[in-house]
Amino acid sequence: MLEVTRYRPMMIILSILAIACLLITTPAISESEKNTYKIGGIFAVTGPASFLGDPEKKSMEMVVDQINASGGIDGHMLEAVIYDTEGDPGKANLLATKLINKDNVIAIIGPSTTPTTLAVMPIIQRIKIPFISCAAGNKIVAPINPWVFKTAQSDILAVAAIYENLKSKKIKKISIISVNNAFGESGKEQLLSQAKNFGLTVAKSETYGAKDTDMTAQLTKIRKDNPEAIVCWGTNPGPAVLAKNMQQLDLNIPLFQSHGVASPKFIELAGSAAEGIMLPTGKILVASLLSDSDPQKEMLTAYISEYKNKYKSSVSGFGGYAYDAANILAAALKNSEGDKEKIREALENTEGYVGVSGIFNFSKTDHNGLSPEAFVMVKIKDGKWELLK
Amino acid sequence: MQEILQYLFSGITNGAIYAIIAIGFSMLYNSTELINFAHGEFVMLGSLCMVTFFGSMHLPLIPAMILTITCVAVAGLIFERLAIRSVKHPEPIVLIIITVGASIFLRGIGMIIWGKDAHSIPAFSSHPPLDIAGAKLLSQSIWIIVIFLVAAVGLQLFYKKTLTGKAMEANAISKRAAWIVGIPSKLMVMMAFGLSTAMGGVAGVIIAPITMSSYDMGTMLGLKGFCAAMLGGLGSLWGALVGGFLLGILEAFGVGFVSSGLKDATAFLLLLFILYVRPGGIISSADTNRF
Numbered sequence: 102m103l104e105v106t107r108y109r110p111m112m113i114i115l116s117i118l119a120i121a122c123l124l125i126t127t128p129a130i131s132e133s134e135k136n137t138y139k140i141g142g143i144f145a146v147t148g149p150a151s152f153l154g155d156p157e158k159k160s161m162e163m164v165v166d167q168i169n170a171s172g173g174i175d176g177h178m179l180e181a182v183i184y185d186t187e188g189d190p191g192k193a194n195l196l197a198t199k200l201i202n203k204d205n206v207i208a209i210i211g212p213s214t215t216p217t218t219l220a221v222m223p224i225i226q227r228i229k230i231p232f233i234s235c236a237a238g239n240k241i242v243a244p245i246n247p248w249v250f251k252t253a254q255s256d257i258l259a260v261a262a263i264y265e266n267l268k269s270k271k272i273k274k275i276s277i278i279s280v281n282n283a284f285g286e287s288g289k290e291q292l293l294s295q296a297k298n299f300g301l302t303v304a305k306s307e308t309y310g311a312k313d314t315d316m317t318a319q320l321t322k323i324r325k326d327n328p329e330a331i332v333c334w335g336t337n338p339g340p341a342v343l344a345k346n347m348q349q350l351d352l353n354i355p356l357f358q359s360h361g362v363a364s365p366k367f368i369e370l371a372g373s374a375a376e377g378i379m380l381p382t383g384k385i386l387v388a389s390l391l392s393d394s395d396p397q398k399e400m401l402t403a404y405i406s407e408y409k410n411k412y413k414s415s416v417s418g419f420g421g422y423a424y425d426a427a428n429i430l431a432a433a434l435k436n437s438e439g440d441k442e443k444i445r446e447a448l449e450n451t452e453g454y455v456g457v458s459g460i461f462n463f464s465k466t467d468h469n470g471l472s473p474e475a476f477v478m479v480k481i482k483d484g485k486w487e488l489l490k
Numbered sequence: 491m492q493e494i495l496q497y498l499f500s501g502i503t504n505g506a507i508y509a510i511i512a513i514g515f516s517m518l519y520n521s522t523e524l525i526n527f528a529h530g531e532f533v534m535l536g537s538l539c540m541v542t543f544f545g546s547m548h549l550p551l552i553p554a555m556i557l558t559i560t561c562v563a564v565a566g567l568i569f570e571r572l573a574i575r576s577v578k579h580p581e582p583i584v585l586i587i588i589t590v591g592a593s594i595f596l597r598g599i600g601m602i603i604w605g606k607d608a609h610s611i612p613a614f615s616s617h618p619p620l621d622i623a624g625a626k627l628l629s630q631s632i633w634i635i636v637i638f639l640v641a642a643v644g645l646q647l648f649y650k651k652t653l654t655g656k657a658m659e660a661n662a663i664s665k666r667a668a669w670i671v672g673i674p675s676k677l678m679v680m681m682a683f684g685l686s687t688a689m690g691g692v693a694g695v696i697i698a699p700i701t702m703s704s705y706d707m708g709t710m711l712g713l714k715g716f717c718a719a720m721l722g723g724l725g726s727l728w729g730a731l732v733g734g735f736l737l738g739i740l741e742a743f744g745v746g747f748v749s750s751g752l753k754d755a756t757a758f759l760l761l762l763f764i765l766y767v768r769p770g771g772i773i774s775s776a777d778t779n780r781f
Contacts, residue, residue: 310753350496
């Protein structure tokens with residue numbers, strides 16, 4: 102009994118406080134005419150995939166600020182709730198649940214990598230909430246899940262861009278060397294399965310470890326078949342080691358790399374061995390080289406200068422995935438009044454949206470919405486990119 | 491024939507790197523019975539210091555090398571003084587876990603100082619590759635083998651000919667007996683740490699031009715070096731040499747004749763087999779157990 106009486110004053114104070122809180126907050130809600138739209142973001146802002154997640158977070162915040170500055174969507178302000186997955190699928194799953202249950206967001210953008218996206222997808226399917234992933238893996242949109250979209254270019258398109266180029270050079274026999282992780286495996290799968298459509302035969306398909314210091318053994322093996330071209334699928338630094346080894350072995354075979362090394366860093370790492378290497382890349386890398394008639398040129402220039410002004414750091418194509426996702430979502434939010442099914446329908450009917458990564462045409466059967474034109478082929482010449490026609 | 495020779499060259503280059511890393515493991519194990527799982531991180535430090543001194547500051551080759559190796563050895567001494575010697579109850583398992591912690595710490599430091607990107611530096615000399623019966627031997631491979639030989643012979647002379655080296659060996663054989671004849675065991679352990687991490691630095695220096703240096707390169711190299719040391723017989727200098735070269739050459743031939751996907755598996759399967767047949771490693775009889 103004594104215990105109870107001692108706590109009674111405390112209870113009274115707490116009750117008063119609680120009521121006071123209600124009184125203070127209630128008018129605040131009714132004051133603004135329309136409630137804000139909360140949209141969630143989950144990116145690998147730190148950790149090994151932070152080169153993806155950090156620019157993605159910044160780009161998404163940039164879009165939200167721009168939209169709010171111009172008066173919001175149908176009078177609704179936007180609020181971005183962004184969490185850091187650290188590239189961990191388990192965390193991504195928890196954070197998605199948190200966004201849905203605690204923050205009550207009406208749509209989610211992200212995560213940055215394929216494994217984290219795949220970890221989040223079961224929740225999306227269950228809760229039914231519009232979701233735009235920024236990861237590259239094709240598994241995300243095949244088979245199609247009505248609520249899941251993605252803005253990053255799939256490797257299917259990158260392979261198609263390389264093979265188109267090989268076909269125009271009348272090359273028939275190639276060899277493949279890919280890194281033995283998810284990125285390389287997925288690339289290898291596409292390279293092998295699409296080869297037939299372009300009349301190519303794959304003489305050898307070799308792999309290397311992401312941290313390998315020397316690949317002359319694999320190259321020696323490849324050399325035996327005299328392929329007309331070598332396609333390497335990996336992210337830095339492996340492909341740069343391969344390029345150096347090819348130079349050292351005097352292997353004068355045209356080398357194609359994946360879009361995974363499409364950054365100035367690759368040229369820096371490979372040095373003189375980078376000369377003559379050809380690769381597919383999103384247009385952002387070569388924005389200044391594009392002809393003025395290119396439909397993406399204007400939007401790319403705008404994005405690059407905005408990003409540079411706001412964050413004082415150089416721009417990469419990765420932030421563009423979130424930039425496109427946020428802009429497409431904002432367009433879909435118009436006239437939706439926050440109804441999730443309406444947003445989803447509007448997303449699926451997005452047509453001709455000119456973005457950083459390409460021109461998006463979503464449909465019932467295509468939730469990535471990009472065509473091989475999203476990629477351009479470039480060649481490295483004198484340490485600089487050169488557009489290939 | 492040309493292919494076989496090329497695989498052999500590739501194997502010898504990688505083998506020399508594994509051997510130097512393995513020597514670092516072996517040396518420390520010999521003096522302290524401690525396996526330093528942060529050893530690969532010292533290789534990383536060496537490689538990245540070389541990037542700074544040789545790549546960015548453009549120091550001449552030899553001063554850059556000496557400066558790098560000194561830096562890494564000093565880092566090793568600080569590690570011993572702060573993290574190892576201050577342990578109240580130095581049981582092996584505690585110390586090993588400390589080294590695992592240190593490896594994570596060093597990787598973090600490397601990431602803060604040099605960033606997450608990979609770096610590359612030019613080869614030590616720009617000679618074209620040697621052509622031997624159609625197979626190419628890279629000039630950097632020759633550098634690696636020469637530096638490796640200098641290090642191995644230098645160590646052997648140090649242990650057999652100098653008083654300090656003999657004192658270290660005595661301390662390794664029996665701490666108590668060495669203490670009785672007046673050898674300061676703490677100093678000897680510290681020197682072993684310094685030398686072992688300096689070897690890590692040497693490994694880092696020689697691989698910097700052939701591979702790309704990044705903060706997370708140490709783990710795999712450390713693991714391969716550890717395997718080489720186990721393969722040859724932990725605690726033996728010659729064992730480390732044999733183990734390193736065997737591992738490197740087998741990997742290269744594994745790629746050539748089996749499959750590049752099974753590169754690591756081929757080598758590790760052999761490791762399992764040898765450890766099954768000779769649990770102490772290839773060179774493991776009592777009298778070759780010490781340096």
